[in-house]
Amino acid sequence: MTEYRVEAEGIEKAFGENKVLRGVSFKVATGTATAIIGPSGSGKTTLLRTLNALDRADAGVIRVDDVQIDFATPTPKAEVRRFQSRSGFVFQGHNLFPHKTVLENITEGPVMVQKRPKEQAVAEAVELLERVGLADKRDQYPYQLSGGQQQRVGIARALALKPKVVLFDEPTSALDPELVGEVLSVIKDLAVEGWTLVIVTHEIQFARQVSSQVLFTDRGIILERGTPDEVIGNPKQDRTRQFLDRILNPL
Known part of the structure; x- marks a missing residue:
């Protein structure tokens, strides 16, 4: 029976009139890496930030390890801190x-x-x-x-x-191209060691190599999910194929 370290159900998030997440649900098995890919503005980073309550979802339930929050109801600060303590966050811009x-x-x-x-x-x-x-x-x-x-x-x-899960928000996007490899190598090692990872990334080949599950997001929903071979190697959705073609075969 699969043990899940992260479970998200019905996650909704809006900033003003802009609905960024529209009922997103997914699971991350313990000791696996999940890559979240998709176009800019598709809700990837917001989804990741809700997993650590850096952005509080408007509705939905998220469980990380042994702590669960129902975002539709008020949550005591102490419980939010317990929830946040279950994950470590690696920011796009270092934040040292x-x-x-x-x-x-x-x-x-x-x-x-x-x-x-x-x-x-x-x-x-x-x-x-x-x-x-x-x-x-x-x-x-x-x-x-x-x-x-x-x-x-x-x-x-x-x-x-x-932490029980490590969250990466596009960890190489702010780096010069020659520095990308040294960071990806460290993340690959963590995946091999059996850490539970959720990685928002635009490095498609890296996502294919390191992850057990790939989520393709578009306009606030998970449009396609599956193994790297399924989503990246043989996508079912036209939108996924279009996105991957632009990334993997630039002019």
Whole structure:
């Protein structure tokens, strides 16, 4: 029987008159990677942000691990914090604290939010920096790093919180092309290690390689879902084929 780490049912979200999500439902099996692809403005990032309540959905139910929120009803702040603690978020633009060192950026959450001993947090941060290939950068500041290095620090910071699922919002879109590979390599390693991942990405070949499930979103709905071979290799919907052709075969 499949165990699901994330379950979303009937997610609705609007910004003013703009309905961004229209009754979205999907599941993410434990230990798998799900890639969300689709055109700009299709609701990908908003959907991802609802999984961490960075954007609060207007309606629908989301369960992440053992915490569930029904967004149609008021939710106590303590329960929202419990919900948010189940996932780590890797932002498109790094979002590192500029005045803190690499090590301080990674230990901030475990020490200040989770109240874990500083010595333990530092030891685990050093291990994470080794994992992402940045052990020699621990005392540097974000401005001293390349974009790819900053994003790898962002991944280490998310992992430091020991989340049940890691959410990636287009983690390579702000990078120079030659830096993309180093970030994707770290994410591939996490997938191989059995982390549960949800990745909004425009890197179609990467999505095909790393994910167990691909969701194609368009105009606020999931238009097509399935394995990478099904959705990317042999899409059923004309809209999916049109999108992939433009991405994979640019003029």
